[in-house]
Amino acid sequence: MQQIPADLKYTKDHEWVRDEGDGVVTIGITHYAQEALGDIVYVELPAPGNSVEAHGECCVVESVKAVSDVYSPVSGEIIETNHNLDSSPDLVNETPYTDGWMMKIKLSDVSELDGLLDAEGYMIFLTP
Amino acid sequence: MAQTMKSVPLEAEHIAAGGKMVEFAGYSMPVQYTGIKEEHHVVRNGVGLFDVSHMGEVEFRGPDALAAVDHLITNDISKLVDGQAMYTAMCHANGGIVDDLVVYRLGAERILICVNAANREKDFEHMKSHKMSGNFEMVDRGEEFAQLAIQGPKAIQVVQAITDIDAAAIPYYHAADGRVAGVECLVSRTGYTGEDGFEVYIPVSGAKAVFEGLMEAGIPAGMQLCGLGCRDTLRLESKFLLYGNDMTDDTNPLEAGLGWVTKLDRDTDFVGKSSIEAIKSSGVTRRLRGLVLQERGVIRHDYPIFVGDNEVGIVTSGGYSPTLEQSIGLGYIAVEFCDAESVEIEIRGRRIPATTTKKPFYKRKD
Numbered sequence: 347m348q349q350i351p352a353d354l355k356y357t358k359d360h361e362w363v364r365d366e367g368d369g370v371v372t373i374g375i376t377h378y379a380q381e382a383l384g385d386i387v388y389v390e391l392p393a394p395g396n397s398v399e400a401h402g403e404c405c406v407v408e409s410v411k412a413v414s415d416v417y418s419p420v421s422g423e424i425i426e427t428n429h430n431l432d433s434s435p436d437l438v439n440e441t442p443y444t445d446g447w448m449m450k451i452k453l454s455d456v457s458e459l460d461g462l463l464d465a466e467g468y469m470i471f472l473t474p
Numbered sequence: 475m476a477q478t479m480k481s482v483p484l485e486a487e488h489i490a491a492g493g494k495m496v497e498f499a500g501y502s503m504p505v506q507y508t509g510i511k512e513e514h515h516v517v518r519n520g521v522g523l524f525d526v527s528h529m530g531e532v533e534f535r536g537p538d539a540l541a542a543v544d545h546l547i548t549n550d551i552s553k554l555v556d557g558q559a560m561y562t563a564m565c566h567a568n569g570g571i572v573d574d575l576v577v578y579r580l581g582a583e584r585i586l587i588c589v590n591a592a593n594r595e596k597d598f599e600h601m602k603s604h605k606m607s608g609n610f611e612m613v614d615r616g617e618e619f620a621q622l623a624i625q626g627p628k629a630i631q632v633v634q635a636i637t638d639i640d641a642a643a644i645p646y647y648h649a650a651d652g653r654v655a656g657v658e659c660l661v662s663r664t665g666y667t668g669e670d671g672f673e674v675y676i677p678v679s680g681a682k683a684v685f686e687g688l689m690e691a692g693i694p695a696g697m698q699l700c701g702l703g704c705r706d707t708l709r710l711e712s713k714f715l716l717y718g719n720d721m722t723d724d725t726n727p728l729e730a731g732l733g734w735v736t737k738l739d740r741d742t743d744f745v746g747k748s749s750i751e752a753i754k755s756s757g758v759t760r761r762l763r764g765l766v767l768q769e770r771g772v773i774r775h776d777y778p779i780f781v782g783d784n785e786v787g788i789v790t791s792g793g794y795s796p797t798l799e800q801s802i803g804l805g806y807i808a809v810e811f812c813d814a815e816s817v818e819i820e821i822r823g824r825r826i827p828a829t830t831t832k833k834p835f836y837k838r839k840d
């Protein structure tokens with residue numbers, strides 16, 4: 347059974363987005379993504395202050411098996427990254443929607459949020 | 475790829491057990507069940523069960539079987555006694571490695587060779603085209619066997635529980651015929667994990683019975699099913715080479731560090747011998763070295779290796795070591811630089827320091 351929290355937005359690349367208000371979002375990868383990647387052993391986080399484009403690479407996740415890019419769901423400026431992942435990258439496996447968050451982004455265009463999937467849309471997307 | 479994947483005899487059992495199936499060497503194989511790290515630690519500390527039925531088997535039979543195999547391999551088969559196994563390379567005439575093999579002397583006129591899954595057809599064709607004349611036959615038995623590997627410090631108690639053979643009496647790199655779960659099998663004390671363990675060659679008709687017998691016998695030891703994912707992390711920690719990565723048709727046994735199984739001083743003019751002798755006298759141009767990344771990140775296949783401004787080599791295997799909790803790898807380094815204690819590996823445009831080593835990253839305590 348897929349875990350898809352109702353209060354988040356999603357992309358077809360399996361990232362999630364939490365609207366924190368004030369034009370700031372927190373992003374991470376979904377339960378489905380972490381399960382497909384397997385044991386995550388390193389998350390290469392970008393430097394705060396960097397800007398990202400929607401659909402652009404924003405972060406690299408290394409699992410035992412392979413290296414994968416994470417694509418930013420939105421455009422904006424990275425204002426904070428989750429440094430707990432430096433010592434505990436497995437948080438992404440264990441709690442992808444909470445302690446496994448990756449970064450906070452200050453949106454450059456709040457309307458981009460409207461183009462994301464809601465929980466139901468993401469669930470339908472995952473249904474074979 | 476339009477062609478369909480081949481399946482191993484126990485595929486349904488793997489799927490039922492939650493195996494995540496992936497394509498490997500044309501076969502649908504389980505890459506993991508619960509997770510690569512967990513399965514890795516189970517093998518290091520307890521016991522794991524792997525299906526390696528994708529491996530191929532070729533048998534040479536007849537009065538000249540021994541000589542015929544000796545002609546094809548780099549190692550010296552004359553040293554083997556009945557029931558003994560040996561690791562070896564098999565080379566092209568130019569010295570490039572066709573495959574790495576485990577060769578079993580089942581008897582004076584019976585030699586069984588275990589070959590890599592990806593090389594089954596290539597090896598058989600190579601053996602045919604370099605076949606010496608003599609009184610023997612060469613039989614591809616790859617479809618006759620399932621093969622299960624029981625690996626880890628507790629492997630012996632699991633195997634002993636369901637066989638009539640004295641498992642402890644089989645020395646490392648030896649094999650014995652006997653019944654496992656009532657099925658006549660070849661039980662070999664070999665493996666690809668760096669732990670004690672067994673590889674059991676099972677007639678396909680008995681695969682299910684042996685699998686079920688092992689699963690039940692493994693319960694007291696906490697045995698778990700293990701996939702190809704941890705097979706790779708386990709072999710890399712033990713610095714066992716992987717054909718297709720660390721050895722290819724374009725690498726020779728001397729640069730690959732397989733001089734210890736390349737016996738040039740014997741009389742046999744094995745395929746590739748004169749080329750390897752020439753390489754030995756002129757000197758190799760690169761050597762395989764172990765790499766340990768000194769910062770966070772993961773070494774991967776094909777990443778370039780630098781010393782200062784010089785690009786000196788390339789990574790052939792890389793990954794994460796669950797035992798060391800850091801990234802390790804193998805790579806070829808140009809001979810002028812291969813004794814450098816530290817190098818840099820370029821990861822996504824950044825050069826990250828790594829140390830080099832000639833030793834395995836992990837060695838079990840006996």
